[in-house]
Amino acid sequence: MSLAQEKTERHTLSVLVDNEPGVLARVIGLFSGRGYNIDSLTVSEVSQEGHLSRITIVTTGTPMVIEQIRNQLDRLVPVHRVRDLTVEAISLERELAMVKVRGTGEARSEALRLGEAFRARVIDATTESFVFEITGKSDKIDQFALLMQPLGLVEVSRTGTVAISRGPEAM
Template sequence: MHIKEQAAERHTLSIVVDNEAGILARIAGMFTARGYNIASLTVADITEDHGVSRITIVTYGVPEMIDQIIAQLDRLVPVHRVTDLSDLGPHIEREMALVKVAGTGDHRIEALRLAEVYRARVVDSTIASFVFEVTGNPEKIDKFCELMREVGLVEVARTGVAAMARGREAA
């Protein structure tokens, strides 16, 4: 099967890097220069001395393209380790979103009911709107937002995916 005939697969990459100025720009630039899309991107310091960060990138591609991305990331000097969590098997993914919904009457009641079902917390409330905080896997966030469109979705802010391999070993 040719590369063009294969379906793009979703991959979650965990990249451990030195926490230095410009590394995120270099990694994003590598994706851009080669025409790879980043569906989600999160970065956070992971050490007490603030010397190392974890970058989590969700991207789509055929296996050969994902292998090429990993090889190119591995060649960057401040990169310690690149792990394709999707290839490792079971892993945990979580995302947080703030979801603003405006509505009165039945729409307001339905928004609160849906929030309860999805375990979303009300973090701000006015007479005519709510801001909900919802946490879960990306599919849960997508579904919550889709349902809120029907009752008055105004705005969504998402954190991007944070991911980690299951088990006692580090990825």
């Protein structure tokens, strides 16, 4: 049994933390200090009166490493709860991206048509550019950006994944 041969998996973790100075540094420092991967990380306050922030982390690792990450997060003092949404729940994942495309003529019309197909909204337009707003799973956004590449993709700004479990229960 070699540990290195265990397959890596991609997991989405939801972490509820006290919204206090340094808490994000604590989480990020844990990942860099112990050599864990961060594929995506989002954080925002979710309860003003409770002073709570929710961090969503997408990470990859062997099952043993994922369990370590979960336990290491859970023992940080300002952490209220950690849920591995990939295994502990059926969850919804979404990401928002803004995609800037520059072009004229057929390329421009094609970009607009594809935008509609992907249910992207145009939130800024000039005679030679669009900014699309697109929401969906990360792979949908990957796909959209890929299609925009030959049509004059200028830049992409993405929020990273946010996630929540299905059904009536809180995390």
